[in-house]
Amino acid sequence: MKIGLIGFGKAGKAVANVILQSNDFTLEWILRNSKNMEKSSAKDFLEVESSDPAEIFSKQNIQITQFLDDHHVDIIIDFSTTESIYLYGKAASDRRIKIISAISHYSNEEKKFLKELSEKSTVFWSPNITLGVNYLLFAASLLKNIAPEVDIEVVEEHFKAKTGISGTAIKIAETLEIDEDNINSVRAGGIVGKHEVIFGFPYQTVRLVHESISREAFGSGALFVARNLKTLPKGLYNFEDILKPYFFTNSKTMLS
The missing domain is CATH 3.40.50.720 (NAD(P)-binding Rossmann-like Domain)
Structure with a gap:
């Protein structure tokens, strides 16, 4: 094609x-x-x-x-x-x-x-x-359906010059029906892009992480x-x- x-x-x-x-x-x-x-x-x-x-x-x-x-x-x-x-x-x-x-x-x-x-x-x-981020989104949605009351925080990391919250992090928040206040942004060096979804249960924590190594x-x-x-x-x-x-x-x- x-x-x-x-x-x-x-x-x-x-x-x-x-x-x-x-x-x-x-x-x-x-x-x-x-x-x-x-x-x-x-x-x-x-x-x-x-x-x-x-x-x-x-x-x-x-x-x-x-x-x-x-x-x-x-x-x-x-x-x-x-x-x-x-x-x-x-x-x-x-x-x-x-x-x-x-x-x-x-x-x-x-x-x-x-x-x-x-x-x-x-x-x-x-x-x-990226395929990995969207796989993360799908998996996170499944876990949210199983435990709808779980605490969820999103951490997104990008290169120093990137401004604003990443579109991917906003998409994660929208998909999981959480406020943008639950998104935590890190800007440092030349990080290509990293997104982590943290599910906080009373006695355990589940973390789903995707990191882009190269563009x-x-x-x-x-x-x-x-x-x-x-x-x-x-x-x-x-x-x-x-x-x-x-x-x-x-x-x-x-x-x-």
């Missing part, structure tokens, strides 16, 4: 690196804000041997509808900014291009827009696209989603939709 990548910051570069080394997908192009590196190739910048074009374009120098007609892809993966969805979303949806958004924070306005786009195409959004985890997560979106009809999906079949299939196997 052909992929177009939007965003070439730290996360975008890591995602491009993973796609370029995949045998199942080709990285056709990258769209970024800056004019720097325009018409060069990501594989040269990342020093990855690949037959993928991976050509870099600037948002400032394209007309999006013509660009998508001239540079066809099956999936767009977005690791850029909140506003980017308005640049490419309608044009991609009209062309039935699948959309995978890994933007940390969307307002209700953007969420509504994603829903509108999903009326024509397959759209996926997750504030954290390439975003890339492997995005490709996991892309593989699972192949056969899904139009609609708006999240990671729970992707993971549920795996849990239910395994449960039936163990019970049979």
Whole structure:
């Protein structure tokens, strides 16, 4: 499947690196804000041997509808900014291009827009696209269902310059139906990302921990989603939709 990548910051570069080394997908192009590196190739910048074009374009120098007609892809993966969805979303949806958004924070306005786009195409959004974090979310939900009155605290750790509470921590709080006051943030050094959910029982404690060792985890997560979106009809999906079949299939196997 052909992929177009939007965003070439730290996360975008890591995602491009993973796609370029995949045998199942080709990285056709990258769209970024800056004019720097325009018409060069990501594989040269990342020093990855690949037959993928991976050509870099600037948002400032394209007309999006013509660009998508001239540079066809099956999936767009977005690791850029909140506003980017308005640049490419309608044009991609009209062309039935699948959309995978890994933007940390969307307002209700953007969420509504994603829903509108999903009326024509397959759209996926997750504030954290790593498989491990979403497995943690699923497992935490199961434990919360078993013990609904348990005390829950969330600890999120990120690099020194990251501002605000992480979108992943907010997603955990929303999923477990706890207040944002129960989120504890740590900012230090170059921590890529660590999330811990602490369940405090009267006589025991359960801790679920996920830590991203490298930003390439975003890339492997995005490709996991892309593989699972192949056969899904139009609609708006999240990671729970992707993971549920795996849990239910395994449960039936163990019970049979």
